[in-house]
Amino acid sequence: MTSRADRLLVALALSSGPLVSLGLARFAYALLLPEMSAELGWTWSQAGALNTANAAGYLAGALVAAPTARALGTGRAFLLGSALCTAALLLTALTGTYGVLLLARAAAGVGGAWAFVLGAALVAAAGAEGTPRRAALMLGLYYGGAGGGMTLAGLLVPWVLDRAPGSAVDVPGAGGLVGWQLGWVALAALGALATVVAAGALRSTADPAPPSAEHRRWDRGRIGWLSGGYTFFGLGYIAYLTFVVAFLQEQGVGLATVAAFWVVVGLAASAGWFAWGPLIGRLGGSRAMTVLMTVLALGTVLPVVVAQTWAFFVSGVVVGGTFLSVVTAMTVGVRRVLPAGLWTSGLAFATAAFGAGQTVGPWLTGWFSDRLDSLGAGLVLSAALLVAGALLVLPQREPGTARGGPASDP
Template sequence: MSDPRARHTLQAALALALGAAVSLGLARFAYALLLPPMRADLGWSYFTAGAMNTVNAAGYLAGALLAPRALARWDARALLLAGGWGSALLLAAHGLVRGDPALYALRGLTGLASAATFVSGGLLAARLGQGGGLRPALVLGLYYGGTGAGIIASALIVPPLTWPAAWQALAALALLATLAMAAGTRGVDSAPAGAAAAALGWRRRDFGFGLAGYGCFGLGYIGYMTFIVTLLREQGLGSAVISAFYMLLGAGVIASSWLWAGLLQRQRGGVPMALLNGLLALATLLPVLSTQPLVVALSGALFGAVFLSVVAASTALVRHNLPPAAWPGGIAAFTIVFAAGQIVGPGLVGRVADGAGGLQRGFVLSAALLALGALLAARQRPLARTTVSSGG
């Protein structure tokens, strides 16, 4: 890459991607690998196992609600790094306790720290993309694709360890990633948005179908990411196969940065979110329809290549349709409905899985919610330029 500006943008985007690796890859999605041994050791039902992720999502929602005001007052990079340091400390504490109340509290606080990193990182990536050198959609894709690096690292580290030791190892990784992120994001535009930007008016109903489709995404995808490892274990797949599956899923997340960048760059409405939700519904159904290793691998590869691009699609929708000063509020609005869906999703799927039909029935429910999200997002239209410029 001979263009110095493009090289600098790429380096900064990859450093920001470590924020997504920590906040989602390590702090949230690694839980799927830890769930089977924790459930066996602590005697959890599926509902309790899902409720742990529900509490994590509730903390994330609280962080998303606080994000617009925080970004208006404080440096976005400082919030990014504070969330990273906090996540590392909280992950370490997971390995020191065994009681459900303490674990619930830690999952909730980890969600709060994750939101601080993920929302501020998304804003920084959107600003970085405006600086030139790389396509804005590619910068967003690289940022969200960083989650895949966290997923792959989890798949390599967690399976050989006891669950308390695994939490400690994840904490060490989060600490190292945050140190690297701090070094690589110096000079990125991270100035506070200011009180005027926080108060900038725009009508959430203009994004009504996009927000509804994104809420269904939050409801549906989290069931897969919470319970897929448990389902594969119940279907008799061994630890080595499951680790390879999770690494394949993580590789798909990284690849998604390039797969969907063109689509996100061209489309200003809800088409990308609709297409991606539909593909996720298919990926969620595949392990229910067949336990053949090839079908299971296809499910993981497809899910990984798609699900974080739905998040990128929401940010692209905001970037295409609102002025830069309104981006913090727009990104936070989508993050809030996403987090609300994640609060309900794990417990809902867990409750269904505790009944007749087991986890397969829960996965069918998740697929149906994702399909509904596709139908809703397809109705989202670009905002009129006059609406955007007026802020109303």
């Protein structure tokens, strides 16, 4: 695998990792949450707890991602994670029991963490053959897979729900499944297809170099401020992508507009790299994170401040086009601060810090919204957490980054 085209194709194929783990398993839940909540009689706290379970599983998976990769090989562990996540999507469709749903969401989180973290390590290793700018492009394409998953979910799930009026799906062969259950079946089918595509790409992808001997004793403080800011990113961003559809429906937005909104968010997420990539290249990972999380906070609070349809779509463009670039910036920061032998361990550590934040975030926002009887209040809280994270990451330093100046390529 030596040509630029081959490397970019591998990055696109492996983007099935974020497509399944984020686009389908985590974010598409927002499309199904209103119907699930209404049919199963949940509070906002209970609805948020399902994404908290997913995030808790993600945190657990991130903590063991590096040792799992060492035991099985990075490629095989990545593929196992994608398959586990897909199986959990199907399990979610087959029950309305709250406890089983919590377990299914947690299992999707574990598999999703392996697919996401280890896929990033595979792409980072493949990108090491080229220039730093090209490596960053590959990571941007990889993380853009989450936006692709959101776009596909935004096209498919509302179509499924529209064919399922009331509580019974009015389509042949549905087996009596209610609308939200059939929606999860459709997502599982997409996940299975994406996993097959990834398996084909792994045939031409080499595992990263084994971690160096220092992987067990490396100084986590080297990426401490970056990881701390990433924790607050996890706390803040997840509420918008969990509750925004329910918020829009509270404002009287119809299903067709919701579908269009979610597709816009997904397309913006896929294209966000082209807007933010040059900035990340100039500023470096940590300083770019500060800018991106500030912009993300503004996009999160916009629909609360201006409750009009045009503002909803502007918010979707801003949030969709920004949040994955925070992940890209974090990865660039880890690559600049740590040697190649610690990239997998560093990404896993930062992802665990992020996972801790997003584990608390959905429940916290749901609880806050219940207390104030307002989903809008929860979105305002999320924006405040994002601003706090933007400030927290400021002290992080990267090699070749002067105080207040641009970053050079590593």
